[in-house]
Amino acid sequence: MVLKFLKSASKKMRDSILTLLIFVFCTLFCYFLSWLKINDLNFLIVYVLGVILTAVLTKSYIHSLLLSILSVIGYNFFFTIPKYTFQFNDPTYAITFILMLIINLIISLVMFQLKHRYEVIMKLQNEKFLLKKESEKEQVKVTLLQSISHDLRTPLTAIKDGADLILSNENMEKADQHMILSDISEKSLWMMCVIENLLAITRINSDKLTVNKKNEVVDDVILQSVRAVNGIIGDRKIHYDLPQNVLLTPMDSILITQVLVNILNNAIKHTKNDGNIWIKVWNTGKNTVFRIVNDGDLINDIDLPHIFELYYTTGDINKNAGIGLAVCQLIIRAHEGTIEAYTLNGMVCFEFSLPLNSEGVNNNG
Numbered sequence: 001m002v003l004k005f006l007k008s009a010s011k012k013m014r015d016s017i018l019t020l021l022i023f024v025f026c027t028l029f030c031y032f033l034s035w036l037k038i039n040d041l042n043f044l045i046v047y048v049l050g051v052i053l054t055a056v057l058t059k060s061y062i063h064s065l066l067l068s069i070l071s072v073i074g075y076n077f078f079f080t081i082p083k084y085t086f087q088f089n090d091p092t093y094a095i096t097f098i099l100m101l102i103i104n105l106i107i108s109l110v111m112f113q114l115k116h117r118y119e120v121i122m123k124l125q126n127e128k129f130l131l132k133k134e135s136e137k138e139q140v141k142v143t144l145l146q147s148i149s150h151d152l153r154t155p156l157t158a159i160k161d162g163a164d165l166i167l168s169n170e171n172m173e174k175a176d177q178h179m180i181l182s183d184i185s186e187k188s189l190w191m192m193c194v195i196e197n198l199l200a201i202t203r204i205n206s207d208k209l210t211v212n213k214k215n216e217v218v219d220d221v222i223l224q225s226v227r228a229v230n231g232i233i234g235d236r237k238i239h240y241d242l243p244q245n246v247l248l249t250p251m252d253s254i255l256i257t258q259v260l261v262n263i264l265n266n267a268i269k270h271t272k273n274d275g276n277i278w279i280k281v282w283n284t285g286k287n288t289v290f291r292i293v294n295d296g297d298l299i300n301d302i303d304l305p306h307i308f309e310l311y312y313t314t315g316d317i318n319k320n321a322g323i324g325l326a327v328c329q330l331i332i333r334a335h336e337g338t339i340e341a342y343t344l345n346g347m348v349c350f351e352f353s354l355p356l357n358s359e360g361v362n363n364n365g
């Protein structure tokens with residue numbers, strides 16, 4: 001009851017009420033000590049502790065100053081003889097009251113200065129933290145630009161060299177042309193994926209990512225994603241384990257396709273040309289779960305906790321400038337879902353889930 005009232009009151013009123021409550025508590029505790037026949041000089045310590053507590057819990061120096069004065073008055077009124085008067089028979093109490101007031105005032109002042117210094121230090125630390133964050137953000141931008149420049153220059157050079165080779169050799173055999181054109185197609189697809197991820201990161205970081213959820217047929221989204229990476233699958237076999245009945249799931253199909261393409265790209269890069277990739281989808285009643293498993297290289301234990309971090313590229317897990325899998329996580333979170341990576345029966349597994357009951361879904365979609 002008291003706590004609710006203190007929360008609803010204004011700051012100044014709250015601090016004043018708190019000061020009075022601390023004074024009442026100290027006085028009652030002194031009554032308890034008096035009942036235990038403890039020397040009344042110990043009551044001074046109780047009131048000093050009350051002053052310290054007031055200085056810590058209230059914002060203004062005036063409240064601890066007020067309690068310092070109230071402590072002297074309360075000690076005189078309640079515990080000196082004659083009780084319940086402002087008189088005292090022992091003249092030495094005058095010195096006690098003066099010393100008590102001076103000590104309380106000094107403690108109040110010291111506590112106030114310590115609080116002020118602490119607030120200044122915390123403010124400076126916050127400013128330092130913000131400056132460090134800004135500096136790190138700028139450094140990330142520079143690193144990203146350098147990484148993107150390098151990653152795009154390599155396939156562009158290969159595309160140009162391949163096109164020039166075909167143009168300069170009119171009598172080139174079809175098998176050689178097909179090989180060069182396949183390489184151009186693969187690198188073009190990879191560049192498109194990098195650019196899509198960059199656009200997604202830009203939209204998400206600028207808080208402009210809009211998730212247009214509609215009830216989409218999961219099978220269609222899966223097949224669309226596989227078609228997008230068809231040029232780089234090679235001889236790898238993709239196995240499907242999809243629900244027999246039509247499964248509708250609220251999602252932004254464009255963004256979820258991008259998630260699947262990124263994960264499939266990652267699986268293809270780390271699976272041998274004659275390897276296998278499994279795509280499984282099931283309905284838990286509350287979520288639609290997507291699982292992509294491949295029998296390629298395992299993820300290093302040191303890399304596993306970090307593979308969804310933005311710009312993380314250690315271990316050569318995510319070559320798209322360290323953003324491909326990070327984009328996946330951002331998109332899934334925007335859908336209020338979850339995503340994780342782990343080892344399953346000696347194989348690499350990526351799994352994400354999308355809630356079936358989602359707000360803002362266009363049921364006509």
